[in-house]
Amino acid sequence: MDVPLGFGPNIGQVVCRLKKALYGLKQSPRAWFGRFTKVMLKLGYKQSQGDQTLFVKHSPLGGVTTLLVYVDDIIVTGDDLEGMENLKKCLVKEFEVKELGKLKYFLGIEVAHSREGIFISQQKYIVDLLTETGKLGCKPTKTPIEVNHRLGNALEDAIVDKRSYQRLVGKLIYLSHTRPDIAYAVGVVSQFMHNPKESHLRAVYQILQYLKGTPGKGILFKKGENLTLEAYTDADYAGSMVDRRSTSGYCTFLGGNLVTWRSKKQNVVARSIAEVEFRAMALGVCELLWLKIILEDLKIKWEGPMKLYCDNKSAINIAHNPVQHD
Template sequence: MLDIGYKQSQGDHTLFVKHSASGGVTALLVYIDDIIVIGDDLEGMENLKKCLVKEFKIKKLGKQKYFLGIEVVHSWEGIFISQQKYVTDLLTETGKLGCRLAETPIEFNHRLGDTLEDTAVNKGSYQRRVGRLIYLSHTRPDIAYVVNVVSQFMHNPKESHFRGMYRILQYLKGTPGKGILFKKGKELILKAYTDADFAGSLIDRRSTSGYCTFLRGNLVTWRSEKQNVVARSSTEVEFRAMTLGICKLLWLKIVLEDLRVKWEGPMKLYCNNKSAINIEHNPV
């Protein structure tokens, strides 16, 4: 890719971009041997395909409909991605296709912890199922937090953890077609929302941060992650969550610059903790 004039993105090393003299752009995104070619430079896209054919044995699948288990639907309103078939296959594999439905993926104020007196379960089976749920969270932000919770017990799963994992499957049974719609937006606005709990883990009293970012009003990245230290105040917890949100905004700005998307105005960060906001405005 570098030999034929493409630039490797520093924000995402699997992304290669080339800009034509007329202002058009061609982008290639690769995951092992699966490739997406996209852009508004039709001539550049055709030239890229010819170069790939010379080097590799490739199969052209036309307009994108399916990629790595992710279903892609194009419409006049935008692009919708989901993993409905993936969910159905997961329910079939686990024998939960006819299970009872759950309205939420986890119980409110759950108490999942490292229960020593609880019965141990098959570690391999638990790890396989949670691993598939982790991949599913790429298009399902509604299960990002709970998947983060159940993945913390991979080393020594117990019966209560298995029940928590099965509740996610019960929730998915009632919502198999949920996904994300990327609408066509006019105004280029980049913003992030951050939040955190305080000492939410029963095991080590560490807190969990969460953030989500929006570009042109579309949800593009999200994450739920346990903090690596024990915080002593809710202000510290929220401040650490804000740093994650800022890092992700800066990363998105790098990717936009690689695509030469014209950026004007500040990036916006939203937090619901006044003390953390005051510290951010005046770190002294």
């Protein structure tokens, strides 16, 4: 914090009262991150172009130290133990920090270490969410959303509280960071935040009922030497009852481990299944290229081809055609 202009040293027994701190102003996070970035660059770290919150430093001996920051929560990792210790000492000099030891809990995400690898989940987050919504004793369901559902604007349905619906869906969106099985269902219910109705709220409650039966599920990152980078893409055709737009979906695997996934409605109305699938493939390619940038920042080289899987022959044939790509 800088002292305001005009507040000189010879004013006497006068103090400057701070009304708003880091979390009070909209420009505070940008100012804080700018200050933090300057310190990291001064220490010789390189800011990743693929992820601006990732800082990487390589030692002359081939070791690597990485730092990932979210506002004021920081993860430090790598195989250069000396570099990590030096980074901690420098951060203590520049900022008021508290070391919490080995990573176990980060922003609601639980991290468990074992011989097989690293397992992440949000079990406590789910239990707290069920308790808050009164669904802790509800009957579980087998699926997060009805198969071949027909969720639309439902103009004839009763209106529900808009703010509570948005708050609940927002928590489910954050939960999908470790639960790819609910990504599609959450994407559907989040399309009606502007005017939620009773049928939309029932769909949200079904997601909660599904989570009740599977609170401990998460993602396991297994150890391995193979670094094959591959993606699977798929899409529905005119699935939205409101505007007939399709939904693209993809998931990417690095060394057999699921690392990213997404379910998103397409921006335009497609005229054929081939076009829908081809747009999904384009999203999958973009994700693979982004992952390759992250790997290059970490100096992890993968010379082999990145594999893209699609189940539509027409879209595959169009992708293989070197001429008609307009």
